[in-house]
Amino acid sequence: MTDSLFDALGGYETLQRVHKIFYDKVYTHPWLGAFFKGHDQSFIERWLRIDRAFHKQVVKADMDAFKAEHTFKTRVVVPNPEKHS
Secondary structure (H helix, E strand, O other): OOOOHHHHOOHHHHHHHHHHHHHHHHHHOOOHHHHHOOOOOHHHHHHHHHHHHOHHHHOOOOHHHHHHHOOOOOOOOOOOHHHHO
C-alpha cells in the first residue's frame, strides 16, 4: 500500500510544524492578532490533540475505504473551483 498524501508530506510532525508557524504569524499579525488577544497559544496544542483524535475517522487509505465505511451517510461532494472559473 502506498502512503497517503498526509504521510508523504511528513504526517503529524509536519502538521504540528505548519500549525506552529501559522499561529506564530497569526498572533503577531497587526489585524489578525487582535482576534486572539487574551488567548494563550497553549490552545493550539489542545486543538492539535483533538484534531489527532479524529485522524482515523477522517483520513482513509483511498476512496474505496471511505465509501465502504460511509455507506449509510450522505456524502458531500465539493466541485473543484478551478473547473468552474
